Each structure stands twice: as C-alpha cells, then as structure tokens.
Amino acid sequence: MRFYGIPSEERFEEIIESVKGGEWVFEEVKEGRKETLPDEEVKRRLREIADQIKRWKEEFSTLARTTVFAFVHEPENPKAFKIYDPSSLGCSTELTPPRWKVYLRDLEGEV
Numbered sequence: 001m002r003f004y005g006i007p008s009e010e011r012f013e014e015i016i017e018s019v020k021g022g023e024w025v026f027e028e029v030k031e032g033r034k035e036t037l038p039d040e041e042v043k044r045r046l047r048e049i050a051d052q053i054k055r056w057k058e059e060f061s062t063l064a065r066t067t068v069f070a071f072v073h074e075p076e077n078p079k080a081f082k083i084y085d086p087s088s089l090g091c092s093t094e095l096t097p098p099r100w101k102v103y104l105r106d107l108e109g110e111v
Contacts, residue, residue, distance in 0.1 A: 001073050001080065001107075001110055001111060002073065003071035003072060003073050003080070003082055004071060004072055004073075004075055005068035005070075005071050006068065006070040006071065006072055006075070007066070007068065009050045009053055009054050012046075012050045012053070012070050013047065013050055015072055015075055015078050016043050016046045016047060016050065016078075017043070018076075018077070018078060019039055019042060019043050019046070019078055020039055021039055022039060022104045022105065022106070023036050023037075023038070023104070023105040024036065024037050024038070024039060024041075024042040024102060024103065024104060024105065025037075025101075025102070025103055025104075025105055025108060026042060026045055026100070026102050027100060027101040027102070028099070028100060029097050029098055029099060029100065029101060030097075030099055036105060042102060045102070046081065046102065049070070049083055049100060050070070053069050053070065053083075056069075056085075056086055060086060063086065063089075067089070069083055069084050069085065069088075070082075070083045070084075071083070071084075071098075073103075073111075079103060079104045079107060080101070080102065080103035080104065080107055080110075080111045081100070081101070081102040081103065082098040082100070082101055082111070083098055083099055083100040083101075083102070084096070084098050084099055085099040087099075
C-alpha cells in the first residue's frame, strides 16, 4: 500500500471528516493494543491525535512546523492511516514503526 504524507494538521482534520462507514481497527503499535471501532469513534480518536501533533509542534522548539507525522492511503477516500511520533525522527537507516495504525478491518494484514 502506498501512503501519502498529510502536510498539515488542518488537512489531516479535513481527511478525518471524510472517514465514513465500516469497521475500523485502531492499533496502538508501541503498546501492542488493537481494537475494532465504528467510524465515529475512529474520527474522535484521530482528532485527538491531530491535537497531539499540534502540541508536539508547539512544545518541541527544534521540531519544524512542516514535519509530517500522519500518512494516509487514498486521501480522497481514506481507508488507512499510519501516524508516527517524535521518537521516529532522527538518523536511522530504516523508519521506525508507526505509533498508531488505523484502517478498515478489510485491510487487516495489508497495512
């Protein structure tokens, strides 16, 4: 699956509003937790994450405002998201796992 970086939290919020229908899987990768949620609950959780990203950008003075933390598969018809946190930044030969993965249940095993 190809994911596209979401350039701002405002755009992230617009994409969140276009989430509709289906059973969604919400994974907290670092904590090893996974739950199935309806679309309205997924929207609420994604809004909370967007707010968290805004706080990171305000709190960490070395963090560029243009840093991308949220990625989406098919921005016009979102079916899956990967969201990273500040621990993902830095020098490395490979990208660390995302902090959260959110996707339609039908895509389980593909994200």
